[in-house]
Amino acid sequence: MQAFLKGSSSQSVKAQKASSSSSSSAGEKKQKAVPWVEKYRPKCVDEVAFQEEVVAVLKKSLEGADLPNLLFYGPPGTGKTSTILAAARELYGPELYRQRVLELNASDERGIQVVREKVKRFAQLTAAGTRLDGKPCPPFKIIILDEADSMTGAAQAALRRTMEKESRTTRFCLICNYVSRIIEPLTSRCSKFRFKPLANDIQQERLLQICGKESLKYTTEGIEALVSVSEGDLRKAITYLQSAARLHAEQEITEQIIIEIAGVVPPKVIETLLQISYRGTFEKLELAVKDMIDEGYAATNVLNQLHDVIIDEKLSDKQKSVITQKMAEVDKCLADGADEYLQLLSLCSVIMQQATHST
Incomplete structure (x- = not known):
């Protein structure tokens, strides 16, 4: 009877070891999942x-x-x-x-x-x-x-x-x-x-290769948004792509998804802020800037996107130079740790001042 118990206990120990080893091997397989930045790093x-x-x-x-x-x-x-x-x-x-x-x-x-x-x-x-x-x-x-x-x-x-x-x-x-x-x-x-920042077509080609290997669904606008958001940094683009694939599995990777993941301020929000700066009152401008900060948008992102839009606006060269000079001052203040709300409000008030001069 004791021999039987010993034999059965030894068999149960073996079974436990076997199950633990199989579970550990399964765990190892799971752990082998690496970030796509490493997975698609050039091998030669x-x-x-x-x-x-x-x-x-x-x-x-x-x-x-x-x-x-x-x-x-x-x-x-x-x-x-x-x-x-x-x-x-x-x-x-x-x-x-x-x-x-x-x-x-x-x-x-x-x-x-x-x-x-x-x-x-x-x-x-x-x-x-x-x-x-x-x-x-x-x-x-x-x-x-x-x-x-x-x-x-x-x-x-x-x-x-x-x-x-x-x-x-x-x-x-x-x-x-x-x-x-x-x-x-x-x-x-x-x-x-x-090493030069990667050209848009080179980035796009590499991202499409990864999409093909990972069997991802995507729109052309989504890939273009990835390229523009990453600004020549392929590592950043691949990281955003992996995040989009994980968060929105089985869905198409669209421009909207990339904008959300990258923390970019939606173009409509920037456009609304500029329209209030051009035609609104200072009270409305205060509310708009406060809402933007409360939404969690980074002031540096807002500043960069405002710069790109202002350059293309139909303003005189003198107006653009005054606004961009103020942008440089705001950028320095933000880097030194100044209050984001006050700095953005200060910038938008200068834009409002220049817009009223033109009218």
């Missing part, structure tokens, strides 16, 4: 969109030519990090990639201590070994410093010496948004490449 240099000069240089290095130290700069979401990661994967293959590539985000680790310890230690390692697939492997490692414009001046100065000493075994790739924040001795040691 040829997949990089719109950056011809950089792609040409990297292709030459993949063919066997030496690779210089690189400095990639440009707006966010234009493919800087994706490009060097794709090139590194092609150079080293999946086996050697982890041994040969050190990726650091300088916005997190930006002090001189990181350069002295992590960077210097990795740079001093010799680059031995060959690829398992038999392809030629370059005799150097790559250190990628993302957000390098966030590094302190002392850390950048320390990096200069490491770049010189370890030039035989290590190549550096600095990635930043503002090249003016990188010290001159570093920029002179690197080949500089500017």
